[in-house]
Amino acid sequence: MEQKDLEWELEEGIPQLEDPFIQQYLKGRDSLISEEQKQRHDANFRKALTPMAARACKIVSRIRDQEYRQMVGKHRDRLDDSSSPAETSRLWKAVQKLPKGSLLHVYLHAAVDIDFIINEALATPGLHICASQPLAQKEDYKSSPFQFSYSTRRTSESEAQPNIWTGTYNPGDLVPVSRAASLFPDGGETGFRCWLQQRCTNTHEPGHSARNDETATLPEVSLPILNSLLSYEPILRSCLRRIYKQLAADNIRYVEFRTVFSAPFTLEGANTPEDGYTAWCRVFQEEVEQFKRTDEGQIFHGARVIWTTPRSLPTKRFVQNMQECVLAKLDVPGVICGYDIAGPADQGKPLVELTPLLFYFRKLCAEEGVVIPFLFHAGANLGDGGDGVDHDLFDAMLLGTRRMGQGSSLHQHPLLVDLVKEKKILIESCLRSHPIADSVQSHPLPALLSRGVPVALCSDTPGVYGQNANTLTPEYWTALHGFECLGLTGIAMMMENSIRWSCYDDQSPSEWLSGIREGVTGNGVKASRLREWYEEFEKFCEWILDEFDEVVSDD
């Protein structure tokens, strides 16, 4: 301040920052702020930091502030920003290096790298494409359903070759994929690849905040297409291998896939598909075990499946689907670890209408002696309450869900926030792929963290949203960069949570709760993986100090 102004202020009796009165004000302010911070989700974690970790946190915050300021004025925090900060951001580098624990919320069909699976579709012998109507008009091939299927049947030279792109196509006729590609009216094979990619991914244009249920249904729209590909053994195997590699490369050690079993599974070269999904589960398990034996897979602890029933199934199919789940669980107990219902929450039946079915499922499990806990999606919609699906949150809670997918509207429910904490329910939050917010900063996540709700970040549908990589780095980077309050402790806490809330073993409700409460002090698999994580985290902090010490040395 100019000397003149200062004199004027003193003359007028305007207090200065040093005055005891103002200092007292500041003290009161600090204590109000720290009072609030006691409730934060990572308050204990923060208190227990080693001196080295505390220093690492300081460095990370400093880097975050620097990079955030540099981006002000640019298009910051767009979720679908295509210019990856991967090359320039030191924060990115740090997040990449972090031990991320588990990925708890991701759809298998939507985790697949789309370009990769298109290549597989074209390269796998015997794969065909078929549709329920000819894809002759531009509108047809933009929106009409179609799928892939494996068949050993060879058409003879004399037989008429079906062409799916013309009006004379008989619905249901199988067309070899390579033939369909070369006949594609809009640019042959290149155009075909492009078209397939568009049908399987969502990249909405900036400036058009897409309608809620329009984007929400996209994973469901692409589901039949991708699932029909994944239902053929060789493609399932190669996709799983690729996903595991990507996960391990991002320091993710364990994954639970939400999987919709909608297409019968066909073994390699088989004439007919399998009954049920026992064979699918065996293949899934084999691939995990094989991957763990590779060099890249050494750090990998495993993968399991959350059986997911589409919300829109009619009751009879719904019940059959549940029965298939229990059967597969009986045959291959190591694969299925939970049960969920999927589909846009704004459409289809809310949980309350499904409760008779869900209690039926619970009884089924009890009778067959299997443990398949509920891991429900809830509160993933916009808007507030009424009798609609926002109330799924209440049902999920009462039905004893162990985690909650999305929970984006949870912050609107004070009672439920308290219950989620009391019942030790983890929120699986997906910042980037979920269309709940255009800018990450308008996401309600901070409202949950500040109230002490346990959260882990997840990727949901990375493939379908065109991210083409199974990593959590973008999620955690987005959060760390976007929310000033978070800091290293905030995201590390969420990573620790992801291990604490993993379903490594089938557990009864009481075993499950004590596993979460005991944390590192327990003696099960979970405890040892948590201990391992803490060791890795300390190593990470050491690395931060080595790598970025200059950032704080100018203090």
Place this chain on the structure above:
Amino acid sequence: MLLPPIMNLLFLLGVVVWCVSSVVSAEVDLDFVGEPSINDRVVQHHLRSRSEMITQEMGQRQDHAFRQSLSPVARRADAIVKAIRQEEIDNFWRVPGVVGDEERERFAGEMFPKARPHIENTTLWSIVKRMPKGALLHAHLQAMLPVDVLLDTVFHTEGMVISASQDVSTPLKRENATITFAHVNHTMNEIHRSIHDTNYVPNTQIPINQAADTFPGGRPAFREFVKSKMTIAPEDSVRHDLGVDEIWRKFQQYFGPTDVLNYEPIVRTFYRKLFGRLVDDGINWVEIRTAPGEIVHNGDEAADPNPDAWWNVLHEEIDTFKQTPKGKGFWGARVIFTDTRSSNRTLIAENMKLALGQKQKFPYLVSGYDLVGQEDLGHSLLELAPELVWFKRQTEILNVTIPFFFHAGETLGDGNSTDLNLFDALLFQTRRIGHGFSLYKHPKLTIEVIQKSVLVEVCPISNEVLRLATDILHHPLPAMVAHGVPTAISNDDPSILGQNIAGLSYDFYQTIQGFDNTGLAGLGALAHNSIRWANFQDQPHSDWIRDIHLAERGDSIKARHLRSWNTQWESFCQWIVDTYGAKYPAAEVNSHV
């Protein structure tokens, strides 16, 4: 091969059915016992617990007490409105786009600029428009009256001129030019006929009617041009990807031409039309945020050096309006003295002195004090703590009451200085919080706000257009109400932000349309709150709190106004029942109301 019709249907529904002839769907054949049933004891138990849990949570809502006190007629009206709203969501709003014409897509809760043209075709709109809305607590004077109305006044006022910072002969020049209105009482040099001429000398004044007539495209085109200088275009409103700072740069420019609000005849007409339109929209009381300006008297060119002139004009217009038939139901208006938060601190302290002086002269007009401008970029309340402490001390010495009504938390940040303004606002005993957009992220502050009976002035459309929430569905209002935070709905800057009316109807409409949990009863509670937290008279803090809690039970001015609003509300509810009751006989009365 043709699919059996049922399979075809399932296929189209996205339900995956294997469509190849060789595949037989696996028929599960197991000895599972029993079938799912809604009458199962366990299911019934679940449904009971669920409804208890929901009821328990509803009890924490800020509007709970209001809902409890509803009359049977109001309950019935609430049920009818609920049915109407749902019917319109299903049958009016749900229009799917088609390939090639995606813009046809229409849905309940879409972005305001896109929804606005459709809103007035709904029944819900005609109900909301008629609703008694209580008090308008958060609006900035210069942006309160639609541009067209202001322009009409300018056109019809003798001696008005326009000038531009450059000629506006090309689209680019039109975009970059700034325009200014003024009053002159001499004859104009005839050389410059139009601001559109390429040889227009920057800042030359041209009579407004002449400028309009010579504009290419005539008056309508001229109006469009002027409007483009004073309102945010719908195309800009929806560009959320460009961020908050970008829209604020534009937003602040649009205030420029409103400097015309210093010429006495225009100011008087402005107030008259403003009050009239507020009353038409069911508003009885308004607290205007503004920095009092200068007044150029009728026929003059220079401003009156005496700052009292501005207050005298306002005072006279309020009194005159209250004498008119329309003004009978108008309780009045007060001013929240505002300063620009980005000013330097010395200037802010100088203006505080001005505020104190004017408070002594016009105690009935000066309601409180606030700081305005983009909160993220101006001084934080913490930085101004010395000045604010000083100001408070002066009010004690002078024995005047100028409470704070701070803007705070109008930000996307979590833990940045704007977000932290919420802590300071509370510590400085603010009586209401403007926006409080980030409040819902703060558990401790949420409790403090409730305990200290501080109301949040929520401006849903403003928050959307200024890019804090993409649309009404993303707004934190429901989280605040659910936790018990007192809130009221305001419109902030309706002429610039696209509501384009003086009243609150669009903001009320968005609130009832967006959230199932609001309903007519919730909207009523918000209007009721606006009166409970209106600053009708100077009061020590303890009396202020007492009157909020006593509400209509007291004997203060506030209680009297609340009782008057209750009467309006009852007859409004009766009107709904009379008008729509026959069409919705079955609309059942919800037990949660």
